[in-house]
Amino acid sequence: MNPQSKSTSLSADLNNFIYGVSRRNSQNAPELTKIGINLLKNFPAARDAVLEYFAMVFHDAVNVSLNQTEYEADINVNGSLESVSMIGPELCSLGPSWAPFIAPWCISLIMDIATKKSNIPNVTLQSTEPVRVLLDMTTQNLTLLNSDERAKCIDMMLGSWQCSWAVGWVGRAEPALVAPRALALPADAARAVFAHLANHPLALAHVRAALVDMFHEAIKDDSKLEKRREVIPYLLNLASKSDVVLKALTQDIELTLSWEGMDRLCSVCASQRHSPAWEGVGPAALVALLMHSLCSVCGIVLSDSVQKNQIQTQDKYLLQKLEYESLFSDKNIPLLTSAAEESSVVREKLLTGNQLERYSLARVLILVSYNLPSEFVSTISYLLQYSRNDTTLAILVRIISGTITMHIPNDSPDINMDTERHQNFIKTGVEYALRDAMISDTEIKRCFIEDKVPKDQKTYLHYYCLNIIKLLRWENSNRVGHLRTRPIGRAVEASLYRIGGALQDYATLLRVRPECTMASLDEMPTCHALAEVLDRVDMSGTKAPPPSVEVILKVVQATVKYFFRCLHEKDMLDKLRGVQTACRLLRKLCIHSKLARAIALRDLLETAMFREERAFGSRSVVANTVTSNREWANDELLIHLNQKHGAITQLTQSHTSVFHAGIIGKGVRKQNGADNGDGIPPILTTNNELLMAALMSCMDGNSGVVEGATSVSLLLVELVSPDVMYNGLPWPDEDFTKQVSIERELYMRGALENCAVARAALRRAAAARPALCLASALLRATAATLLHRHRALLDRHSQSAEMARERAALAELLATMTLGQLLPHPLSHMLELAPGLTAGEIVQVLRDCLWNYTRDHVPSPALFTCDATGLHWRDPSTCKPPATYTDTLRLIIQKRISKLGHLYPIMFLNLEKETQ
Amino acid sequence: MSLTDLKHQLRKFDFPVCAKEALNRIEQLLVGRVAPSNKQLDIAMDIIAEFVFCEVDRRSGRRTAGITPLQELQLIDIICEYLSACVNDTTKNTIFLSLFGGMESQRRLKILSILASMAVSASSTPVLLAVGVWLQQMGCSSSQSLQLVENIIRDHFFLNTSNQNTLKSLANTAPQFVSNFITAVTELYMHDLQGTKKLPPKNLLEVITSWVFSNPTLCMSAQLNAAALPSGSIPMAAVTPLAGLIHWCALAPLYIDEDSEMVEVLVPIKRIKIENERDHPTLKTNVNKTLTEAELYTKLHLAVLHSLRAGRRNHGPPTAVNAQHLAGLGPHVQAYAHQLLKRGIKLQNDDKLQDCLDRIGQAVQVALANGCVYGNISNLLAALDTLPENRLLRIIIKTHQQTI
Known part of the structure; x- marks a missing residue:
């Protein structure tokens, strides 16, 4: 390239620029800017002039964009705005060797603009396009500088209070440099810087670090006395002015107010309290700080206050202040918020803290709970779970x-x-x-x-x-x-x-x-x-x-x-x-609640009979039908044994299969077998009595016993009887049972007999007349089986264990029926008579006196009248059994007068007296 | 015409124009057949202060804040225009020196720096020649000169790095300026004994190498072409950059950490012997590939040796290299040798040191052989004698001690 021609073109640029600048207006700005950028590249020496021109352009652009309304915000409308958009990227991309020139220029330009436009709100200024470009440029170029130059630039900015917002903005790129420097400023200026710096989370971390450093420096033992004197009042002062500092200070307060920190702080305070700089450090300042601090800090302060009286009063003051403040519901008190956030810690402290702590925290929690119901709920829940003594419950x-x-007046x-x-x-x-x-x-x-x-x-x-x-x-x-x-x-x-x-x-x-x-x-x-x-x-x-x-x-x-x-x-x-x-x-x-009673009775009885029967000495009502508890040999199985009996087994409803062979699933019945236990389980056991007591307690109250007993009867029938047929009150002909329902009766008898609970309950029912009537199916089953058994056992096993069982069963049946007034006067003495009778006589008595009487006088509640006291009973005078039912008894007694004679007068004399 | 009349006339114009007018008036005042009187000089200085640099307020006569950068640019434009239009070298240098010749004004020095830098950018030969004269008159190692040179280096080797071709062509258009410029530059780098060794940036080194290499007479040009000075002024002797460049080349092996250079060496460096070099003086003139710094110094060394040969003067005493200046190498080399000894390395085995001593020997030999050295040569030889052992150096010292 010919150097001569190049040089002339360059000077042409220069001339154009100089000429243009001297006749500067908004039209030629883009043109001039282009030339300026060119000059900057080719004539580095002209940089001062070019930058000065650019500064003018920026000033113009700021003016334009401040006066511009939203709608005409078109960059192309104005030359200076267009120029700005050209300058921005150019100056950003010049590289590190240019940064030492660009950065100070940017900063002084910002300061100029800020000073000139100090009457315009920062936010408006910051949002204008040129200022944003400028800030970007500054940030970009600052990062290219080495640390010394950068520090110099930032110091330059910090010198001017009008552009603290710019420091805040630019400082985001270099918070580590800005934050400690800003702290060296007077409180007002520092506040402004921090306010802008803090919008940036990364910067906030540096602010915090700087504050902590400063604090630790201040309480260090070897730091200079006069320096240390100033720092704490300064920090408190700053905190009261700047929310950001307050936040930063309180966020790190765990670091600052650690245990050693407190100790040293105390010593510093003690030695410095009377110096003039400390005048502002009253309780109020500290309370303001604490109010914004986290509750964990309060924890520290509280635990510390035990030893130090002055903090104790401080604490009281704080709480009062808090209570007062929370009267205004729209206020948001950071301490409370943080207490809510860390409520788990606070609550734990409630359990473990000392008395003062506990009561103070309780007051804090009340405030928190008042505003946040969820905290209220969880506090209650927590204390209910973890409180272990009266104090915490209190x-x-x-x-x-x-x-x-x-806050609720009583008359509200x-x-x-x-x-x-x-x-x-x-x-x-x-x-x-x-x-x-x-x-x-x-x-x-x-x-x-x-x-x-x-x-x-x-x-x-x-x-x-x-x-x-x-x-x-x-x-x-x-x-x-x-x-x-x-x-x-x-x-x-x-x-x-x-x-x-x-x-x-x-x-x-x-x-x-x-x-x-x-x-x-x-x-x-x-x-x-x-x-x-x-x-x-x-x-x-x-x-x-x-x-x-x-x-x-x-x-x-x-x-x-x-x-x-x-x-x-x-x-x-x-x-x-x-x-x-x-x-x-x-x-x-x-x-x-009748419903409750019904449920309770049913539950109690069912459980006692079927699930907890062992507790009551009962054997399971239903014989083992599900599992066989041992392996049976083929010839032991009842089905095979029965086949040996030939035709007998073929008869349906025949009792032989049962009577002589045993129980299905258990093989042949063993005489006096150990597993059957001997005899009937006793009624009078502790558990049984307790259960009865429970049953009775379900029937408390007005007419409750009768109703309850009635439902017990019904329940017993329901639970014992295998089906719903023949569960009615009437007793059929004795032959009928023999032919039709004997298996069922046998089953019911077995079930009842093996179940002490059921028997005991039956007795209770009997006592609560007329409830027993409703269990007539059970009585009938016992009576029928007794008849059959006695008949079958006639003379054969008169002294066997089986016989004894039958007699016991008979006695119980008679006792129950007598108690239930189902057997009126002379018949009621069968109970005393029975032990003296032979099997044959028993069969006779049972059939003629018991069965027939009951068959003819159906046991129904209708027989019982209700008297004035609400008691149901059967008047013996009106229900004398006719002679048909008593003659058998009379004959038997007469026949065996020697043995049974003592009963005769009791049973019949009065009767006769009456008949005569 | 009295001072007040002059001022009165000039005050009719506003700033850029008044400067232009003022320059014409000064020319009328100062340039003539005879040297101007003191009074005339004072008037010229007053006018310069008030109307050219605006250092004095027109009304009150107090010192002002000066002119803004934009005005500076206008002023520089006017000065450039004036200097370029000047046909007479003497007139041009006279005006130039009276504008910027004062030692004290930092503001004027700044404007001069910008002017010089812009002249370099625009390859404006008249201005550059004037600057060359200024450098020579101020002394190349004076603080003002160094400041000016530093500014130019910063503008053209750091800020604007795309103008190397323009810079290389300066050696042909304004050799006096280039020569003085290099002399000043050699003062800036590799000069402090203690602390960090400041090395010239690579692109500067490249440009200087290309200047010296392409034009062996360049270094002597300031001396060969005497400056056209105003009548009555005392011309200052031009100092050639050769001694400084010998410094650089000799010390380069010691200071350059070859491992740290990221550029891969593609071609093995061939050590050029003096005999070969004499046979093929333009062996490597067209080198397009980028050289490493070490290679650049080697090339520069060769170029310096060529220049020394060109520095032979057929009549008059030698002026090219000051013996004292060369002897100044001693402490640098000895400091390095001392460090080596501290680390327990034998001096004979250290390639860098030997390379350095070889280069010193070569340079001294060429310089002495061509009669370029002035000053106390025996002192120089004595100083060289104290350097660590080197075979070439030993031979050279012996030879020349005998001749003296």
């Missing part, structure tokens, strides 16, 4: 009442609505606690793995129950003012369903018990506690709405389960106490 009471009554109209709302929260809290306690019980715990389970380890649910019980006790004592409205009681009543469910869960035998969890512990103590909770709650519906059907069902089922679990308790005292609780519960539930 705090809970305090929090509950405090939250409810806060919406007090009801509000307390209702809070009551709901409490209920939710109670339910959550229950749920969480149950969940915690199924979690694997370290102490199990390490095999260090304390002896008296209780399940979480147990603790929960103990807490509830204690609260309920306080409530019922009526001595705790805060609990006068029964918040806990009402909450528990409202969550009966869940508590019932929990009891059911824990009382069930099939409960899953994962290894190494609380659930693997013995569940009975928990059950007792749960039952006690239920016991302490009012279910009558007098103080609160009555529980729903669903709830009743749940609780009844749970109670029945619990009852049977209690029967298995080894410790007699526990057992009795548990049973009593269950009875009380049943009584409470059944007294108001």
